[in-house]
Each structure stands twice: as C-alpha cells, then as structure tokens.
Amino acid sequence: MRTGLLAVIFLFLERWRHYQALTQTSFRPQHHRLTQRAPPSALFATERTHTTRAVFLATCVASVTFPGHAFDGGVGGLGKTRPETGVLFFPGSSPFQNADGLVTAELVTAGASNQPYRVSFRTPWPLLPTTTGLESRDLQTSESAFVQVLENTPLPTSTANFATLVQNSVLASQGKFGAYGSPTDVKVKRLDSAVGTGLTYSVRFVALTPGQRESERQLLIRCVPIADSLVLLLAGTTRQRFATQQGTLRDIIDSLEVVPTPVRPLR
Known part of the structure; x- marks a missing residue:
C-alpha cells in the first residue's frame, strides 16, 4: 500500500508542475510586445509527453517491489x-x-x-x-x-x-x-x-x-x-x-x- 501511495504522489507532483508551467502568464514585456503563445498542437504534445513519462515512472516505482515467484512446478x-x-x-x-x-x-x-x-x-x-x-x-x-x-x-x-x-x-x-x-x-x-x-x-x-x-x-x-x-x-x-x-x-x-x-x- 505504501508503494502505491508513493506512486500516486509522484504522479500528482508531475501533473502539478506541468499545470504551473501552462498557467504562467504569456504577457511578459519584451520591448512592449506580447510573447507568442504556443499553438494548441504543441501544448498537447507537451502534455502527452509529460503524462506518458509520469505514468511510465509511476509504473516502474509501483512494480519494482512486487515479489518474484521462482518456478516450482508441479x-x-x-x-x-x-x-x-x-x-x-x-x-x-x-x-x-x-x-x-x-x-x-x-x-x-x-x-x-x-x-x-x-x-x-x-x-x-x-x-x-x-x-x-x-x-x-x-x-x-x-x-x-x-x-x-x-x-x-x-x-x-x-x-x-x-x-x-x-x-x-x-x-x-x-x-x-x-x-x-x-x-x-x-x-x-x-x-x-x-x-x-x-x-x-x-x-x-x-x-x-x-x-x-x-x-x-x-x-x-x-x-x-x-x-x-x-x-x-x-x-x-x-x-x-x-x-x-x-x-x-x-x-x-x-x-x-x-x-x-x-x-x-x-x-
């Protein structure tokens, strides 16, 4: 149960960090010009990359502690x-x-x-x-x-x-x-x-x-x-x-x- 909880926390932190990156204002003054917001396709690609990475790492963390059962066939x-x-x-x-x-x-x-x-x-x-x-x-x-x-x-x-x-x-x-x-x-x-x-x-x-x-x-x-x-x-x-x-x-x-x-x- 402890391992599963750690995996959930890890996934939450990954998603939270990504959310903060997306919600930062894109109206930073640069010579009085607005910065260009990334197109939706780029945001989707970024989110997919972060999500896939988070799920993969969380799965690794959750799976490494499962005991291995050696063959002892009948x-x-x-x-x-x-x-x-x-x-x-x-x-x-x-x-x-x-x-x-x-x-x-x-x-x-x-x-x-x-x-x-x-x-x-x-x-x-x-x-x-x-x-x-x-x-x-x-x-x-x-x-x-x-x-x-x-x-x-x-x-x-x-x-x-x-x-x-x-x-x-x-x-x-x-x-x-x-x-x-x-x-x-x-x-x-x-x-x-x-x-x-x-x-x-x-x-x-x-x-x-x-x-x-x-x-x-x-x-x-x-x-x-x-x-x-x-x-x-x-x-x-x-x-x-x-x-x-x-x-x-x-x-x-x-x-x-x-x-x-x-x-x-x-x-």
Missing part, C-alpha cells in the same frame, strides 16, 4: 513433458474417466506375451488428454497420479531392488522426474499393502526444476504384476504438502486394479 511443470512411461494403449481403445473419478484404460504389454489388460484407479483429479501416458492431475496444486509400466520386470524381491527399478525409470533422464538432472537424496520405504496383491512403497527425493531449483517431493507407489511386466501407480506431491494430502494419495494407489482382458478394445 508434476506437469517439474516433470518431463513427454516421459517414457511404458504405457501402450490397446489398438482402438482410449482411456476415459466417469463422473465418480474412476479412470479406466485398456493397455497391452510390450513383452513377448503381448497381453491386453485393463487398468483402473479412482482419483479426484481430471484425466489429462494425452496420447503418451495415463495421468490425472490437480491443476491448481502439485498433486498428480500416473501409471508407469516396466516391461520384462517381475515383482521386486527387496526394497533395494525396487529402489533400483525406480531410479532406472521414473527418476531417470527419460522418466518423469529426471528430465532436468538426476534426483538426489532418494529414500525408499516399503509400506504395508492395504488391499489386493502387489507391493506398496513410499519414495522421497529431491528433483530439479527447469530453473535448476531443488524441489523436495514424495510419492506413494503401488506395483502390481501382469504377465511379464510390472504396472506402477504413482501418486505424489511436494514434501511440504504431503502430510495434508497423504490420505488422498493413499486412497488413489489403493484403488488400483490390473486385470487381464480378452484381445478386443474397450467399448
């Missing part, structure tokens, strides 16, 4: 635009989301089995219109959920084995979070699985933004095997927001279902 902004997620849609099918937030897609494995399967999960965020992956995102915050498929990969036999899988896919240069540099301080923890088959993990790491700023993030991941591949559903946000969003993220990954389907597209 999954979409921080992550790679077209990451290699391993998602292959079955020919003739397309993913969709119903009014209750249930996302359903029919995929096919890239391995020798060439197995069609149906993936579904429930999310409160909209499904993104993309042909390269399966992702939903909160467009107002940094929360998102997406599917990663690892071909020719069985269920991990240990936490260390799973950490290697994640670092070679999601956190790699071709993955969602390794586009701008290798994530650091990676911590992987196995969690109790609440439903069905598969394994559940928590992954913390520090990623880099396009501006090379560090961004602490945390993911919840559930992995389920299908034929000779492994399907991962990852839901995450920034480390600062994780505590308040953990329940929602856990509900999302626990809703994952992976079911083999006949060789036909989804109708």
Whole structure:
C-alpha cells in the first residue's frame, strides 16, 4: 500500500508542475510586445509527453517491489513433458474417466506375451488428454497420479531392488522426474499393502526444476504384476504438502486394479 501511495504522489507532483508551467502568464514585456503563445498542437504534445513519462515512472516505482515467484512446478511443470512411461494403449481403445473419478484404460504389454489388460484407479483429479501416458492431475496444486509400466520386470524381491527399478525409470533422464538432472537424496520405504496383491512403497527425493531449483517431493507407489511386466501407480506431491494430502494419495494407489482382458478394445 505504501508503494502505491508513493506512486500516486509522484504522479500528482508531475501533473502539478506541468499545470504551473501552462498557467504562467504569456504577457511578459519584451520591448512592449506580447510573447507568442504556443499553438494548441504543441501544448498537447507537451502534455502527452509529460503524462506518458509520469505514468511510465509511476509504473516502474509501483512494480519494482512486487515479489518474484521462482518456478516450482508441479508434476506437469517439474516433470518431463513427454516421459517414457511404458504405457501402450490397446489398438482402438482410449482411456476415459466417469463422473465418480474412476479412470479406466485398456493397455497391452510390450513383452513377448503381448497381453491386453485393463487398468483402473479412482482419483479426484481430471484425466489429462494425452496420447503418451495415463495421468490425472490437480491443476491448481502439485498433486498428480500416473501409471508407469516396466516391461520384462517381475515383482521386486527387496526394497533395494525396487529402489533400483525406480531410479532406472521414473527418476531417470527419460522418466518423469529426471528430465532436468538426476534426483538426489532418494529414500525408499516399503509400506504395508492395504488391499489386493502387489507391493506398496513410499519414495522421497529431491528433483530439479527447469530453473535448476531443488524441489523436495514424495510419492506413494503401488506395483502390481501382469504377465511379464510390472504396472506402477504413482501418486505424489511436494514434501511440504504431503502430510495434508497423504490420505488422498493413499486412497488413489489403493484403488488400483490390473486385470487381464480378452484381445478386443474397450467399448
């Protein structure tokens, strides 16, 4: 507010000085002859010049104190635009989301089995219109959920084995979070699985933004095997927001279902 007041005062003083210059008498004696008043066009040009200058300077004064917000993009902004997620849609099918937030897609494995399967999960965020992956995102915050498929990969036999899988896919240069540099301080923890088959993990790491700023993030991941591949559903946000969003993220990954389907597209 103080900066705005200073800008108004500055503008007022500029206009007042110009007004005084215009109202000074033009009948100064010079050998008993009247001075010639400037034509209206000249006065208009002068006023326009002073006004433009005043507005420009006042704008500069008012704007220099606004804080700068460095980029700290969410999954979409921080992550790679077209990451290699391993998602292959079955020919003739397309993913969709119903009014209750249930996302359903029919995929096919890239391995020798060439197995069609149906993936579904429930999310409160909209499904993104993309042909390269399966992702939903909160467009107002940094929360998102997406599917990663690892071909020719069985269920991990240990936490260390799973950490290697994640670092070679999601956190790699071709993955969602390794586009701008290798994530650091990676911590992987196995969690109790609440439903069905598969394994559940928590992954913390520090990623880099396009501006090379560090961004602490945390993911919840559930992995389920299908034929000779492994399907991962990852839901995450920034480390600062994780505590308040953990329940929602856990509900999302626990809703994952992976079911083999006949060789036909989804109708």
